[in-house]
Amino acid sequence: MKLKFSAIFFLLCFFTVSSQENQSSKKWLRIGLIYGYSSQNKIIQQDSDYSYESNILKISNHFNLAKKGNHVWELLVEPSYYRSKHEALNYWHEYFTGNENGNELRTQFMRLKSINEYVLNLGVTYRYYVNPKLSIYALGNVGPMYIDTETERLKKGFAFSDIFALGSNYKINKISFDLKCMIRHVSNANLQMPNFGFNAVGFEFGTYYEFN
Structure with missing residues (x-):
């Protein structure tokens, strides 16, 4: 289901962008450094059932897909690093109760863990210039x-990181400043088990160098 959703999402983005008039060259618009924080509960x-929070670093690249007036579609490419913390909180979680070695698993997972996540975010941005x-x-x-x-x-x-975000950007000459709120979901499309996944809400802010 997750893979089907991902494929539908990108197909919709592709056809929407392809239908825009006055398409311009697929040029590199901006590059920036982004810092963020997200949390499952804070x-x-x-x-x-669990706690999960992340500190986020991204190198953010935006490429032009289409432009019509104040409306711009962009390709987003973001190599990203998440330094996360996680702790299982539910003693009766089904992953524990459904295993013969449930007590051993509780000892292993019901304590605070540090996690490294390496992600290549690929997506589409719709931007409106006020x-x-x-x-x-x-x-x-x-x-x-x-x-x-x-x-x-x-x-x-291996897993997938899905993000939806709303944000704003303010440009001063060749430098711009960016702030967004985001929702993130992490899971592996049932390629491996367990696959209950993580959810988080957070914010990101950063600065870009503008090429145009």
Whole structure:
């Protein structure tokens, strides 16, 4: 289901962009350094089964797909690193109760763990220019990732990172400043078990060098 959703998302983006008039060259628009923070419970209480929070670093690249007036579609490419912390909180979680060695698993996972996540975020941004300096935007991406630590919610190894965000950008000459709120989901499309996944809400801010 997740893979089908991802494919549909990118197809919709592709056909929408392809239908735009006055397409211009697929040039590199900006490059920036982004810092962010997201959490499963600290910002918005979501699930009492576990805690999960991340500090985020990204190298953000935007490429032009199409432009018509104040409306711009962009390709987003973001190599990203997430330094995360996770702890299982539910003693009766089904991953524990459904295993013969449930007590051993509780000992392993019901303690705070540090996790490294390496992600390549690939997505599409729709941007509206309020004026030549200020723009607002929405973005969605689906990126492959590697997670280096197993938890009761997700197997170590290959997974996907999905993000939806709303943000704004303010440009001063060749430098712009960016702020966004984001929702993130991590899972592996049932390629490995367990696959309960992680959810988080957070923010990102950073600065870009503008090429145009």
